[in-house]
Amino acid sequence: MEKYVLALDQGTTSSRCIIFDKKGRICSTSQKEFTQIYPKSGWVEHDPLEIWSTQIEVVKEAIDKLGISIEQIDSIGIANQRETTICWDKNTGKPIYNAIVWQCRRTSDYITQIKDSGFDSVIKEKTGLIPDAYFSATKIKWILDNVEGAKEEAEKGNLLFGTVDTWLIWNLTRGKSHITDYTNASRTMLFNIKALNWDKEILDRLSIPINMLPSVKPSSTLFGYTDKDVLGKEIPITGVAGDQQAALFGQCGFNPGDVKNTYGTGSFILMNTGVDPIMSEHGLLTTIAANPEGDDVQYVLEGSVFVSGAAIQWLRDELQIIESSPESEELALAVEDTNGVYVVPAFTGIGAPYWDQYARGIIVGITRGVNKNHITRATLESIAYQSYDVIQAMKQDSGIEIRNLKVDGGASANNFLMQFQADILNTSIQRPLYIETTALGAAYLAGLATGYWKDKDDIRENWELSKIFKPSMDEQEREQLLKGWQKAIKRSFSWAE
Ligand code: ADP
Numbered sequence: 001m002e003k004y005v006l007a008l009d010q011g012t013t014s015s016r017c018i019i020f021d022k023k024g025r026i027c028s029t030s031q032k033e034f035t036q037i038y039p040k041s042g043w044v045e046h047d048p049l050e051i052w053s054t055q056i057e058v059v060k061e062a063i064d065k066l067g068i069s070i071e072q073i074d075s076i077g078i079a080n081q082r083e084t085t086i087c088w089d090k091n092t093g094k095p096i097y098n099a100i101v102w103q104c105r106r107t108s109d110y111i112t113q114i115k116d117s118g119f120d121s122v123i124k125e126k127t128g129l130i131p132d133a134y135f136s137a138t139k140i141k142w143i144l145d146n147v148e149g150a151k152e153e154a155e156k157g158n159l160l161f162g163t164v165d166t167w168l169i170w171n172l173t174r175g176k177s178h179i180t181d182y183t184n185a186s187r188t189m190l191f192n193i194k195a196l197n198w199d200k201e202i203l204d205r206l207s208i209p210i211n212m213l214p215s216v217k218p219s220s221t222l223f224g225y226t227d228k229d230v231l232g233k234e235i236p237i238t239g240v241a242g243d244q245q246a247a248l249f250g251q252c253g254f255n256p257g258d259v260k261n262t263y264g265t266g267s268f269i270l271m272n273t274g275v276d277p278i279m280s281e282h283g284l285l286t287t288i289a290a291n292p293e294g295d296d297v298q299y300v301l302e303g304s305v306f307v308s309g310a311a312i313q314w315l316r317d318e319l320q321i322i323e324s325s326p327e328s329e330e331l332a333l334a335v336e337d338t339n340g341v342y343v344v345p346a347f348t349g350i351g352a353p354y355w356d357q358y359a360r361g362i363i364v365g366i367t368r369g370v371n372k373n374h375i376t377r378a379t380l381e382s383i384a385y386q387s388y389d390v391i392q393a394m395k396q397d398s399g400i401e402i403r404n405l406k407v408d409g410g411a412s413a414n415n416f417l418m419q420f421q422a423d424i425l426n427t428s429i430q431r432p433l434y435i436e437t438t439a440l441g442a443a444y445l446a447g448l449a450t451g452y453w454k455d456k457d458d459i460r461e462n463w464e465l466s467k468i469f470k471p472s473m474d475e476q477e478r479e480q481l482l483k484g485w486q487k488a489i490k491r492s493f494s495w496a497e
Pocket of ligand 1: 263264265266308309310311312313325326327328329409410411412413414
């Protein structure tokens with residue numbers, strides 16, 4: 001009887017389930033979108049019950065589609081949207097407020113207070129994060145301060161906090177496990193990433209009772225068993241990681257210097273830096289990698305580009321110069337270069353390594369001959385330049401040379417973009433056959449703990465290359481183009497100040 005590993009991929013807009021076989025091949029998938037709730041400008045929420053119901057429905061659907069019995073599921077892995085915060089009643093299992101989503105800006109004022117008081121340096125040193133409303137800590141505080149009776153119930157020990165993984169495990173085990181993994185804990189801004197425990201000083205500062213918090217484990221170990229009433233059988237949940245760390249694991253980013261870039265709406269770049277956490281001097285985040293139990297804890301440097309694939313959507317939806325995202329490649333290849341044009345898609349400011357929230361988008365270098373092909377090409381190139389800037393910062397912070405870059409996400413399908421990225425970085429790029437690396441990473445973590453996969457080498461054998469992009473640009477041209485980009489991006493700074 002063939003066995004499979006089931007991965008839950010709980011994302012920001014949809015819940016997905018993918019079933020993998022031993023070769024890491026996708027055997028069945030199912031996906032359901034859920035409601036995005038915007039109660040006020042800048043606020044984003046999800047209904048935790050809808051997260052749970054869509055997730056369990058897709059699990060059942062994926063199993064049915066494949067036509068296997070529940071006995072054939074070896075184990076379950078979970079990859080999830082990170083930082084999103086849920087608080088629920090320990091006795092009834094009912095959420096006391098909607099999930100406050102990572103994108104939600106409602107707690108910006110708390111962050112300003114933290115920064116004004118100088119406590120930000122303590123937080124950075126202990127958690128590896130630059131204090132921001134993005135992380136869970138101030139979201140929990142907001143719930144305690146704003147939901148009636150929450151503070152009292154929390155102090156009495158009747159309230160539980162969890163990131164989305166914790167919430168799903170709690171429901172899958174019918175309240176038997178209140179647990180998370182290091183990668184998710186490291187995004188709460190409450191977890192000491194060196195001591196590997198919840199940090200008393202930060203908790204006290206934010207008045208968050210420690211008894212609300214889940215226990216924390218490595219990413220590949222036993223987190224609990226699904227309750228018999230949920231799927232008809234007790235199945236071990238043995239892999240858990242935040243989505244970006246799961247993707248790095250799914251890309252077999254096991255060694256220092258391994259880097260992956262996920263080109264989605266934004267780009268998320270993670271570099272494995274080994275067993276010592278490196279504190280960035282360029283505004284990158286230090287966070288924990290997905291590690292199996294028994295292995296030394298490894299760390300990553302993380303940087304993100306706010307607008308990457310979204311810039312292609314902008315060409316499609318606002319400028320309407322392409323009909324579909326893939327069409328951008330045709331237009332870019334119809335010209336030899338951008339004719340001197342640079343697009344800087346700083347629609348919402350610029351992140352690492354510049355950190356200018358008042359930067360805004362610009363198009364520079366326009367002359368009479370510039371047409372939509374040039375603009376499209378320059379927009380694609382901007383995705384590569386922005387990633388280049390983050391990767392340069394990683395190299396400088398870590399002193400580690402990057403051997404190659406592994407890519408995934410929707411826009412990694414664009415061959416022009418990938419070749420240009422390889423050229424600008426002067427580094428080879430490997431695109432795997434299966435770009436569902438987030439779910440795959442969760443599955444690998446789960447299957448490693450049960451022995452479904454023997455070890456990391458066993459997993460590495462599954463990694464199949466679809467295409468390699470080798471740098472082929474001459475050095476002079478590369479330097480020239482980068483110089484132009486650096487000039488262009490500076491023009492975008494402080495625009496909206
Ligand atoms: P997310 O998970 O953030 O929703 P996906 O990984 O599904 O993102 O990727 C979707 C993004 O990739 C969109 O912004 C889309 O414009 C972009 N995209 C998809 N295909 C291409 C392509 N062939 N060329 C350029 N961009 C693309």
